[in-house]
Amino acid sequence: MPELPEVETVRRGLEPSMSGAIILRADVNRPNLRWPFPDRMAERLSGARVERLRRRSKYILADLDRGETLLIHLGMSGRMTVSGDPLGQFVHTHPALQKHDHVVFHMENGARITFNDPRRFGAMDLIDTATAQAHPLLAKLGPEPLGNTFNEAHLVAAFQGKNTPVKTALLDQHIVAGLGNIYVCEVLFRAGIDPTRKAGRLSEAQIASLVPIVREVLNEAITSGGSSLKDFRQADGELGYFQHSFRVYGREGEACRSEGCTTAITRVVQSGRSTFFCPSCQR
Numbered sequence: 001m002p003e004l005p006e007v008e009t010v011r012r013g014l015e016p017s018m019s020g021a022i023i024l025r026a027d028v029n030r031p032n033l034r035w036p037f038p039d040r041m042a043e044r045l046s047g048a049r050v051e052r053l054r055r056r057s058k059y060i061l062a063d064l065d066r067g068e069t070l071l072i073h074l075g076m077s078g079r080m081t082v083s084g085d086p087l088g089q090f091v092h093t094h095p096a097l098q099k100h101d102h103v104v105f106h107m108e109n110g111a112r113i114t115f116n117d118p119r120r121f122g123a124m125d126l127i128d129t130a131t132a133q134a135h136p137l138l139a140k141l142g143p144e145p146l147g148n149t150f151n152e153a154h155l156v157a158a159f160q161g162k163n164t165p166v167k168t169a170l171l172d173q174h175i176v177a178g179l180g181n182i183y184v185c186e187v188l189f190r191a192g193i194d195p196t197r198k199a200g201r202l203s204e205a206q207i208a209s210l211v212p213i214v215r216e217v218l219n220e221a222i223t224s225g226g227s228s229l230k231d232f233r234q235a236d237g238e239l240g241y242f243q244h245s246f247r248v249y250g251r252e253g254e255a256c257r258s259e260g261c262t263t264a265i266t267r268v269v270q271s272g273r274s275t276f277f278c279p280s281c282q283r
């Protein structure tokens with residue numbers, strides 16, 4: 001499941017062929033993904049220029065010159081593939097339509113962008129740019145973890161009196177937008193905080209320490225996503241999935257990577273999701 005760094009990598013990968021470019025034609029090959037597509041979506045997209053490609057949490061937002069914004073959510077299994085990228089050094093020839101290629105954007109510059117989603121938990125919507133932030137999917141989101149409004153004062157206030165485990169609190173999209181299971185596990189490991197501790201029982205210093213660690217973990221992942229973009233043109237043009245080296249995530253039973261620690265990484269289930277942590281390093 002793509003998390004914020006993967007979505008940001010997809011956004012950056014789409015930028016050369018989409019930003020400032022005209023959508024010559026959009027093919028919409030089924031009536032819905034997770035929800036029905038908006039009315040006349042293909043017609044409303046065809047001929048529009050993408051003025052700006054931005055990201056809010058795990059949503060990609062393409063602002064069009066017609067005053068509408070295309071919202072794209074990759075969901076669980078959504079993938080974007082670019083072929084015929086006019087600016088790329090390696091031009092992928094347009095592949096034949098595959099099963100689950102639900103939406104295809106034919107750009108005037110020759111690029112073709114394909115949205116493939118076997119499980120169809122993804123979504124697309126067309127909304128007024130001026131009121132985009134009031135969209136039901138965006139309205140209640142907390143601050144962007146890489147933005148200025150996500151800071152120590154915000155997190156201390158948000159955690160105050162919270163009886164939920166710190167891991168659950170960090171996954172709460174009202175508190176901070178776009179943090180998912182994988183990166184929250186990594187953040188708490190680096191912070192040395194036991195994921196099962198109650199958010200409201202952490203010291204202010206501990207809560208404050210989480211802010212730079214959240215940024216560091218996400219920025220490192222975005223950087224490694226960026227280096228994957230250099231390679232993707234040589235592969236199949238698919239954006240956003242790249243090799244990670246997680247310190248705790250997915251490492252149950254393996255040795256902790258902290259120097260001098262020989263404890264095995266433990267897995268517990270919190271709110272139905274797996275949590276990986278080192279019981280010696282995280283208190």
Ligand SMILES: [Zn+2]
Binds near residue numbers: 257261280282
């Ligand atoms: Zn350890």
